[in-house]
Amino acid sequence: MSESTNTRALRIVALGGGGGSAQVLLGTRPFFAERTAIIAVTDSGRSTGTARMIANIPAPGDLRNLLATLAADPDAVLPRLMQHRLRSSAVPLLDGMAVGNLMIGGLTQMAGDIAAAVELARQMLGCPEQILPVSTANTHLCAELVDGRIVVAEAAVRALGKPAIRRLFLDPPAAAYPPAITAITNADVVVIGPGSFYTSLLATLCFEGIVTALRETSATVVFVCNTTTQPGQTDGMSIADHVTRLVDVLGPGVLDVTLINDTTELHPAVVARYSAAGLHPLVFTETDRQAIRALGVEPLVRHLAESDPGYRELWNKADTIRHDPQVLGLALWKIALDRGKP
Structure with missing residues (x-):
């Protein structure tokens, strides 16, 4: 030491x-x-994937969860709202959507990129940690499986019942x-x-x-x-x-x-x-x-x-x-x- x-x-x-x-x-x-x-920032699951499609952004879900968890007061209204999932039988696309995913999408469009959006959210929530997306690029995770097949997007990479992953x-x-x-x-x-x-x-x-x-x-x-x-x-x-x-x-x-x-x-x-x-x-x-x-x-x-x-x-x-x-x-x-x- x-x-x-x-x-x-x-x-x-x-x-x-x-x-x-x-x-x-x-x-x-x-x-x-x-x-x-x-x-x-490559998640493509249901709520995050929908938010990515709506706002044309990298995956916000992991960032949203971290922001809400690390908030100065995680039990305050704003962090709880970010984690709240909409219930909407009338608009199936939004059923189960985490409100915070849409918030980050809106902030990204306002601020210019997802890193600036996350910093704005961090300040609003009072998070004492620095929170960074690994990238501001809107890209997708893909994998080559051991049988040679290629699977595209994160949800397919973690799908059940497929051969093992050879490379990402x-x-x-x-x-x-x-x-x-x-x-x-x-x-x-x-x-x-x-x-x-x-x-x-x-x-x-x-x-x-x-x-x-x-x-x-x-x-x-x-x-x-x-x-x-x-x-x-x-x-x-x-x-x-x-x-x-x-x-x-x-x-x-x-x-x-x-x-x-x-x-x-x-x-x-x-x-x-x-x-x-x-x-x-x-x-x-x-x-x-x-x-x-x-x-x-x-x-x-x-x-x-x-x-x-x-x-x-x-x-x-x-x-x-x-x-x-x-x-x-x-x-x-x-x-x-x-x-x-x-």
């Missing part, structure tokens, strides 16, 4: 989707003075938002995950400049592995498989640490409930440990999962075992202290 790490303000960047990045940033508020989210790409190709590159460059810790492995985490790495920034930054790069597999994305993958795929994208020597949840703490009833929905807890094994260390990455196994909250109804997505923000934040702070910049 360097003296400078003790005395200067720590900076953390969370890279991924709206849910996982919220857990990281909420948990690190007591420990990191500067907190930045770099958020995926954007159509059209797009560059990252320059302030996102700057944030990665200046960070002490960059956190990838937790979140949808292909459609949020690896999707952000598809934008030109992000992987290069991760390779060049002096920050400690941490992967927070998901607690379970994800139907349509990581079925049958082990923890080591996740890390291997991430290292394949980043290149050797970039990823420093993988934070892994200790599944021995999970109640059997919780495991059974999620397994019945096709989300199987990722169990860390000695084989995983050896494989991850062979990649030059340090595996850290901790009890990171939240207490069982019971079943949660999510819009158009499967629930999962989430990380406890406070425990996760503490673990990331310790990593920052132990591996601080000189």
Whole structure:
């Protein structure tokens, strides 16, 4: 631990989707003075996809969720309105639409791009974190499957019952938002995950400049592995498989640490409930440990999962075992202290 790490303000960047990045940033508020989210913009699901079509914008859904969660008062009217989903049998296109998606669409048209729109929303909500889209480009996530087929748009990439994903790409190709590159460059810790492995985490790495920034930054790069597999994305993958795929994208020597949840703490009833929905807890094994260390990455196994909250109804997505923000934040702070910049 360097003296400078003790005395200067720590900076953390969370890279991924709206849910996982919220857990990281909420948990690190007591420990990191500067907190930045770099958020995926390629979702094409029902509400977000409709908003993209209406306003001709990058995907607003993950940004909306993060803005509402990180608001100065998440229970105030405006953040709750952003998360509210319209009910409209008369206009099926808008049935289930999150009001915040339309708000971001309107702000984008007013301000000129989605980054400016998000900054306006951040100020209105009083979010203390910096929130950045990974790109201002309106592009789509595509994938080549192991059987050679190409699937187009994020909803198809995560669709159930298809062969495994071989590689991801954007159509059209797009560059990252320059302030996102700057944030990665200046960070002490960059956190990838937790979140949808292909459609949020690896999707952000598809934008030109992000992987290069991760390779060049002096920050400690941490992967927070998901607690379970994800139907349509990581079925049958082990923890080591996740890390291997991430290292394949980043290149050797970039990823420093993988934070892994200790599944021995999970109640059997919780495991059974999620397994019945096709989300199987990722169990860390000695084989995983050896494989991850062979990649030059340090595996850290901790009890990171939240207490069982019971079943949660999510819009158009499967629930999962989430990380406890406070425990996760503490673990990331310790990593920052132990591996601080000189």
